[in-house]
Amino acid sequence: MTTTNANPPLTPAVLHILLALASGARHGYGIMKQAEVDSQGKVKMGAGTLYGSLKRMLDAGLVQESDKRVDPAMDDERRIYYQITGVGKQALAAELERYQHLVTLAQARKLYPQSLAYDG
Amino acid sequence: MMDNQKTVRTLYKQLLTFYPRAFREQFGASMTQTFNDLCNERQREAEQGLFGFVLGIFIETAIGIVKQHILQIKQAVTMKKIATNLISAAIISLLLVLPFVILELVNRRDFPESFPIVLFGFLWLLPVAFIIILVPLVRNVRAGNRMMANPIHLLLKIACLALIALFWGGLLNDQLPCFLGVPNCD
Numbered sequence: 244m245t246t247t248n249a250n251p252p253l254t255p256a257v258l259h260i261l262l263a264l265a266s267g268a269r270h271g272y273g274i275m276k277q278a279e280v281d282s283q284g285k286v287k288m289g290a291g292t293l294y295g296s297l298k299r300m301l302d303a304g305l306v307q308e309s310d311k312r313v314d315p316a317m318d319d320e321r322r323i324y325y326q327i328t329g330v331g332k333q334a335l336a337a338e339l340e341r342y343q344h345l346v347t348l349a350q351a352r353k354l355y356p357q358s359l360a361y362d363g
Numbered sequence: 364m365m366d367n368q369k370t371v372r373t374l375y376k377q378l379l380t381f382y383p384r385a386f387r388e389q390f391g392a393s394m395t396q397t398f399n400d401l402c403n404e405r406q407r408e409a410e411q412g413l414f415g416f417v418l419g420i421f422i423e424t425a426i427g428i429v430k431q432h433i434l435q436i437k438q439a440v441t442m443k444k445i446a447t448n449l450i451s452a453a454i455i456s457l458l459l460v461l462p463f464v465i466l467e468l469v470n471r472r473d474f475p476e477s478f479p480i481v482l483f484g485f486l487w488l489l490p491v492a493f494i495i496i497l498v499p500l501v502r503n504v505r506a507g508n509r510m511m512a513n514p515i516h517l518l519l520k521i522a523c524l525a526l527i528a529l530f531w532g533g534l535l536n537d538q539l540p541c542f543l544g545v546p547n548c549d
Contacts, residue, residue: 249513271393272400289420290397291427294390323393
């Protein structure tokens, strides 16, 4: 499948990382936990997936390292924090728009599960 | 229990050494930290066993290692492609300039001035730059990608191409009489 968009579709891991960082800078473990909360426990990212995705996202300019600091809620080790960039916000918005379009399409074709349907 | 944790952490550190060096240097410390966080979290949830959890993380990390190595190989292939493109651009440009070099050598061999290396350097480098800018644009068109996705970027590239073409054409037009052996040209 080829895409002709400036913002190509994101992998689930990248989407969850961007979602987690959209509400503020986080360190690796913080991103994992936030993704787990956001997905209601359905997404459990491992360190290999997380840091592999972060590398690609750093290279693509979707995220950047913000600083290295101690998380007061954890131990006294300094951690690298990551934050979403302008390009990352654009990619996230484009992906959410795609999802919204798909949901609308599914609703129009009456494929959307009745239990999840909404009137708005 | 503590011994188990220590062994597992040491083994995880060992596993991370299999990542490509650049990746390990960039993320190794953070990955170890995250693994420790996960182990601590597991420890807090006391009753659940460590073995299955650790095995899962080790397998996932091993898959990550393989993926990073594949990515590195792919990037090396891309770099090779870039190098090939550069060499192709250099050769095409050389072929373009070569007739004028021959004209210069043949027609001005009796004139006292030395061979204009700087002029031919420009005449060679400009088409190299032209080809390097043009090739990705042509590839995008052939791949059916939307050209207007980033209009400013596209306009800048087209402006660069036009400038290079104008400058090269002007330079050639100006120097052509010299290449043809007209006396007293500069």
